[in-house]
Amino acid sequence: MRHYLTVLGLVLLPICCTASFVTDCAALSTLLPGKVFYTNSTVYDSSVKSYYFVEERLNPTCIVRPTSTSDVAIVVKYTADCPSALLSIKGGGHSPNIGAANADVGVTLDLRTLNAVSIQSGGLITSVGAGALWQEVYRVLDTYGLAAVGGRVATVGVGGLITGGGLSAFSPEHGFACDNVVNMELVLASGAIVNANETSHADLFAALKGGQNNFGIVTRFDIRSFQQPDYWGGGVEYTSDSDEDQILAFAKFKDPENFDPHAEIEQSFLYTAADNSRISSNNMFYTKPVVNASALADFTAIEPQLSNTMRISNTTDFAKEMAMYQPADTLAVYATTTFNVSLPALQSILGIWNTSVHELSHIKSLLAVLTFQAIPPVPPASGPQNSLGFTPNSHPERDLVLCLLSNYWTDASASAEIQAATQSLLEEIEAITQKDGVDVRYKYMNYAAKWQDPIMSYGTTQVEKLREVAAKYDPSGFFQAKVPGGFKLSRS
The missing domain is CATH 3.30.465.10 (Uridine Diphospho-n-acetylenolpyruvylglucosamine Reductase; domain 3)
Known part of the structure; x- marks a missing residue:
């Protein structure tokens, strides 16, 4: 079938659409010379390897690297007009969900070149x-x-x-x-x-x-x-002996009366199957140059501490540190839920998480993490809105807790078991929050598992x-x- 591809009102080239991904890539090579890459080329291979998690390192028929928005428009128009064409869209390539930003067939549009x-x-x-x-x-x-x-x-x-x-x-x-x-x-x-x-x-x-x-x-x-001046932040690691102090400190931090708009924390509990060990970790920021800010003092006071990198620095430095400790080049699954802050719920969730991850101790490559953090405020009714479903003028950061389960492993034969265990654990967590009357409908899209429906x-x-x-x-x-x-x- 012959089409004339039209973008921005200009007729560019006649193209022939057939039921072939190879033909689609060849047509795009004609439309975008020098910007379409195939397997075993340096650009193709570097694009596939750049995905943060192994699940997304699939092998599309070709990869297109646009250098302008007009290039993107050409790819979209071609894909829309040709029955066979399928399109994947890659930005940073950070999702652990298979197929989120890549595929084993069709065209992957790699936007990393649009990074000005x-x-x-x-x-x-x-x-x-x-x-x-x-x-x-x-x-x-x-x-x-x-x-x-x-x-x-x-x-x-x-x-x-x-x-x-x-x-x-x-x-x-x-x-x-x-x-x-x-x-x-x-x-x-x-x-x-x-x-x-x-x-x-x-x-x-x-x-x-x-x-x-x-x-x-x-x-x-x-x-x-x-x-933004340099500000206080970093991370502290603790032994598992401090678990109860950690939960008490987080519940106090999330009390609406204690809200401080400059304080942010991700409280995590980590289990490593290789040595059957448990620690906890707090990544914390106070966005003013205030050392040991009172809003976070309950966390920095917990002992014993295995490490402490709290310091005054800038956003680049803090972001690089966070990346350094983020597991990469692994298989992974994220899953998430939200609930109103409740000390009993936090304690129960940590308890069942401990039980669940120890049941996976035979998977020696497993790193399992449970994280609690806050849901941000939402825009006022008078301003531009978002799609997230919160009531304008509400202040969810005052009492909402975002719960993240993140599991990482390298043995592909364990994937089905870990995925199933993660889903089962999340269902148990939501049963707890429902029983306690603190469950909240919202699921944060960027942490959602493929089997969840955040929209x-x-x-x-x-x-x-x-x-x-x-x-x-x-x-x-x-x-x-x-x-x-x-x-x-x-x-x-």
Whole structure:
């Protein structure tokens, strides 16, 4: 079948669509010379190896590395017009869910080449390519004494973090990363390039904040940046003897009366099967140059401590440290739930997690982690909204706890057992929060397992709004039918 590919109103080239992924790649090579790469080439192999977790290191028919938004539009238009074509979209490549950003067939659009970072409006706005990693953003911002609401781990990608919501050391004060975006440049299913913001395509702008890749491919984010001096942060590791003190300190920290917008913590409990050992760890930040800030003093006072890196430094330094301790090149699964803070619930969850991970002790490569942290505030009713389903003007950071299960291993033969155990444990956790009357519907997309449905957790009203936006901007369902990766918005 012969088509004439039209992008931005220009007829480019006649293309022939056949039921062949190889033919699709050949056609794109003609349309984008020098930007399509095949297996066993240096660019192809480096792209596949750059995925943070092993699950995503699949082998697509070809990889396209665009150098402009127009290149992305050409790929989208071709994929939409050709029956055989399938498209995967890669940013930082950090998701542990198989097929989220890659596939064993079709075209993978690797956005890492769209990683420019530039300061605008005297430092009030920073424009960031959707393929950038947060370490690339922070290196520029720190040079100017600026910061932005972005990932805490240097190697996390900008695009995936923001479109899934986005948690940050600055979130208690500034909210989700997505709520600090003022404009998104993106390519629609039609191949059209638009800007979505508060005054143009405002419905699409809201949908993209938590809607991931269901509406378009974002190629640039314009995000708020702000003056930020060096601040206090780092990590402390403890023996498992301190577990009860850790839980008591976290429950006190999450008491709404103790809320401090400058304090952020990720409290983790870790089990290593290789030596059957348990420790706990707190990654903490106080976004002012205040050593041993009172909001975090209960955690720094816990003894004995195995290590302590708390210091005054900048965002680049802290993000690099977080990346250094993040397991990489492994198999992994994340799963998540949310609940209102409750000391009994926290204690019960830690108890059943301990039991669950010890039952997996025969898998010697296993590292199992249980993490508690806060849900950020949400935007006021008078400002641009997101898709996450929270009531405007609510303050979820005051009493909501985000629970993350993250398991890492290297023995592929253990994958089915660990996945099943993770799902079973999450069901037990949610049974506890339901019994205690503290369960909350919301599931944070960036931590959700493939078998979870974070979009539906936003609530019926919000899902209906998202369906309306999808019908308006993608009436053919391109991003459901032709872009299988990620969490999909059901059309009914």
